[in-house]
Amino acid sequence: MDKNWAREEAYLILNNIITKDAYSNIEIRKRLNNSNLEKLDKALVTEIVNGTLRNLIYIDWIIKKFSNIKLEKMDSSIKNILRCGIYQIMFLDKIPDSAVCNESVELAKKYSSFGSSKFVNGLLRSVVRSKEKIGYPDKSDLSQFLSVRYSHPKWLVEIWLRDYGVEFAEELMIGNNQVPPFIIRLNRLKTTKEELLQHLKASGITYREGLYNEEAINIRGTSSIENLEIFKKGYFSVQDESSMLVGKIMNPKPGWRIIDVCSAPGGKAAHMAELMNNEGFIVCRDIHEHKLELINKNSNRLGINIIETQLFDAKDIDESYLCKADGVLVDAPCSGLGLLRRKTDIRWKKKPADLHELPKLQYRILENASKYLKKGGVLLYSTCTLNKKENMDIVRNFLASNSDFYLDNIKSLIPQNLYAPNAEEGFLELYPNVHNTDGFFIARIKKR
Ligand SMILES: C[S@@+](CC[C@H](N)C(=O)[O-])C[C@H]1O[C@@H](n2cnc3c(N)ncnc32)[C@H](O)[C@@H]1O
Numbered sequence: 001m002d003k004n005w006a007r008e009e010a011y012l013i014l015n016n017i018i019t020k021d022a023y024s025n026i027e028i029r030k031r032l033n034n035s036n037l038e039k040l041d042k043a044l045v046t047e048i049v050n051g052t053l054r055n056l057i058y059i060d061w062i063i064k065k066f067s068n069i070k071l072e073k074m075d076s077s078i079k080n081i082l083r084c085g086i087y088q089i090m091f092l093d094k095i096p097d098s099a100v101c102n103e104s105v106e107l108a109k110k111y112s113s114f115g116s117s118k119f120v121n122g123l124l125r126s127v128v129r130s131k132e133k134i135g136y137p138d139k140s141d142l143s144q145f146l147s148v149r150y151s152h153p154k155w156l157v158e159i160w161l162r163d164y165g166v167e168f169a170e171e172l173m174i175g176n177n178q179v180p181p182f183i184i185r186l187n188r189l190k191t192t193k194e195e196l197l198q199h200l201k202a203s204g205i206t207y208r209e210g211l212y213n214e215e216a217i218n219i220r221g222t223s224s225i226e227n228l229e230i231f232k233k234g235y236f237s238v239q240d241e242s243s244m245l246v247g248k249i250m251n252p253k254p255g256w257r258i259i260d261v262c263s264a265p266g267g268k269a270a271h272m273a274e275l276m277n278n279e280g281f282i283v284c285r286d287i288h289e290h291k292l293e294l295i296n297k298n299s300n301r302l303g304i305n306i307i308e309t310q311l312f313d314a315k316d317i318d319e320s321y322l323c324k325a326d327g328v329l330v331d332a333p334c335s336g337l338g339l340l341r342r343k344t345d346i347r348w349k350k351k352p353a354d355l356h357e358l359p360k361l362q363y364r365i366l367e368n369a370s371k372y373l374k375k376g377g378v379l380l381y382s383t384c385t386l387n388k389k390e391n392m393d394i395v396r397n398f399l400a401s402n403s404d405f406y407l408d409n410i411k412s413l414i415p416q417n418l419y420a421p422n423a424e425e426g427f428l429e430l431y432p433n434v435h436n437t438d439g440f441f442i443a444r445i446k447k448r
Pocket residue numbers: 243261262263264265266267268269285286287288291312313314315331332333334
């Protein structure tokens with residue numbers, strides 16, 4: 001295994017994510033799919049990039065502690081070399097600290113200058129010398145302490161302290177720093193569970209059952225899922241169990257007409273089509289044309305032919321669909337704060353201002369979408385965020401102004417082993433620290 005190469009690749013990927021604003025999950029997948037590195041090296045690259053991003057606030061706090069140059073003034077390549085180095089020193093046992101220092105110095109010479117390599121050497125060696133006593137900021141400023149301790153932005157810590165209290169907020173942040181499980185969803189239109197499991201085994205992939213959904217399989221042992229023949233044949237999709245619960249709680253029947261107003265890339269629509277045994281009709285809309293293409297490609301791969309894609313802005317109303325649908329899905333654009341484990345860059349790329357406009361947009365989309373529903377139809381509102389203003393507040397406001405709608409008891413629709421204290425009230429909140437899923441919100445609303 002060539003650790004040097006792997007660590008250079010990790011630095012290059014991290015640099016692209018931070019300086020070119022690339023999405024962490026997409027950048028890692030793209031670079032590793034095209035790389036000649038071996039499987040173990042690829043795993044190390046992923047670990048260093050995601051680990052550094054997950055712990056970025058803490059790592060930057062350490063750099064500030066040891067540097068006589070202000071972080072903001074530092075050359076970005078040097079900053080990112082230091083970040084990768086400090087992650088390895090503080091969090092990884094498998095690489096000796098001296099090797100990390102030496103290789104970071106070589107990277108600094110290659111991607112910056114000889115002078116900067118001396119700075120990198122000095123700083124990293126100081127970190128190594130004091131690593132046992134670096135600690136965290138003082139607890140007198142609790143949100144600052146938690147922000148650095150768990151590498152979450154201070155503004156987000158403050159929202160969660162307000163919404164959940166200290167103990168739960170802290171547990172949530174610990175949950176967000178865990179490596180998430182890799183879950184796939186069996187496609188019963190194409191294969192059986194037994195057959196899929198045999199194929200996984202034959203491809204050297206280890207697996208266990210999902211936690212909540214019988215079509216969920218938790219897998220390990222592959223870094224390039226798209227290259228697998230069984231993926232190309234449409235035997236499965238990649239989807240977290242939280243998202244699968246959207247389909248389960250919609251509980252669509254064969255023959256239903258469904259409108260998915262914010263549908264791309266179409267994971268939940270495809271699941272609903274599978275649950276409907278590919279019988280009925282699903283209109284998938286989005287405002288981004290290129291994303292609709294992904295839905296079409298995915299439907300073909302999965303053998304689904306009941307999905308039709310349409311470019312349509314959910315802020316507008318389509319008179320031709322009024323009172324026509326058995327089910328309407330509003331999987332709303334949101335702040336994505338439930339995905340911190342998976343999309344490791346979200347926590348420092350997101351800004352508080354990004355959250356301000358969302359509730360207005362979400363409310364408008366929900367209100368418009370509700371008009372497409374038949375009497376007795378199901379309106380499902382979901383987000384992958386953990387922010388009450390984008391979740392229950394939207395649903396409550398909607399119900400307050402639309403008396404012909406009510407929250408529907410979902411107890412019989414969710415797995416018995418799922419902790420869901422609000423199921424009878426018609427909604428579900430999922431948390432990484434409680435459910436080991438992405439953070440998610442789902443409400444099932446019915447029209448009288
Ligand atoms: C959370 S994602 C949907 C994920 C999808 N349901 C799935 O399971 O794959 C939200 C989607 O809403 C789309 N979107 C954002 N604003 C929209 C609008 N005004 N009208 C329609 N779609 C919108 C985004 O492009 C994005 O694809």
